């Protein structure tokens with residue numbers, strides 16, 4: 330994909346607030362139809378990245394380009410029309426109904442009066458709020474407000490969607506519905522940036538992730554690339570009958586933490602297929618569970634690594 334196709338490009342970006350570095354040496358490119366996860370501890374710099382992309386703040390140095398333009402200089406209406414943004418802890422005017430709120434934002438976003446009602450009703454249906462659309466916001470639960478926030482972000486079919494903690498307050502079914510919506514948008518070519526502290530379950534929906542620590546990139550890439558960088562083992566959990574330990578080949582026995590019929594072992598990722606073939610051939614084995622390093626494991630690994638490095642310095 331060529332340079333010109335990038336939806337977002339950040340090159341060697343640094344951001345300081347009152348002289349204090351919030352981001353440094355940040356390189357980031359986002360392509361059409363990409364779901365990108367932005368992860369990091371409190372104060373790592375995630376919101377700062379979102380604000381730079383939205384053009385709300387200027388980089389102290391480096392280059393920020395969104396749809397090929399500097400977002401702080403680009404025609405506001407043109408850029409806003411292509412962007413959708415859901416902030417953390419979304420709040421709306423309590424006395425209005427869900428439909429009224431959405432129509433208000435739709436008009437602000439330049440949706441014509443003619444299309445406004447139809448578009449808003451469709452979006453409310455998409456986020457599962459069609460039955461509550463005429464109820465005042467003050468009667469909405471936290472999850473319903475969050476869904477309304479998502480509908481607001483989806484107004485005008487954005488080509489770039491920035492979502493800060495989008496699943497906070499959503500129950501498991503609503504979270505799944507949310508990811509189905511995101512998947513649907515991806516297939517329409519929309520680029521999505523997901524900022525989250527909630528790591529479990531996210532990895533199957535994202536194409537790439539960036540892990541930030543104190544304003545610097547600790548790791549970035551697809552889950553497979555992050556696994557390769559971290560070099561964490563796959564954890565095998567074996568269940569079998571008495572004699573299982575004795576049946577294990579010598580090299581595997583060394584890796585095993587065992588009570589004889591219930592064995593856990595950490596196998597280097599590159600050896601996992603070979604280990605699986607060997608294990609399935611054993612006569613006293615009944616079950617094998619394999620846990621590959623999850624996004625949460627990888628996140629903990631990279632953050633911990635950074636802490637260890639800082640402790641040495």
Ligand SMILES: Nc1ncnc2c1ncn2[C@@H]1O[C@H](COP(=O)(O)OP(=O)(O)OP(=O)(O)O)[C@@H](O)[C@H]1O
Pocket residue numbers: 346347350351369370371372373374375376377378
């Ligand atoms: N307007 C500001 N003035 C001064 N410092 C700021 C300002 N905004 C952010 N910071 C600092 O910049 C750093 C990065 O903040 P940022 O809000 O980007 O982090 P974050 O990763 O979004 O955190 P969280 O997960 O808590 O929302 C923090 O140290 C924060 O205190």
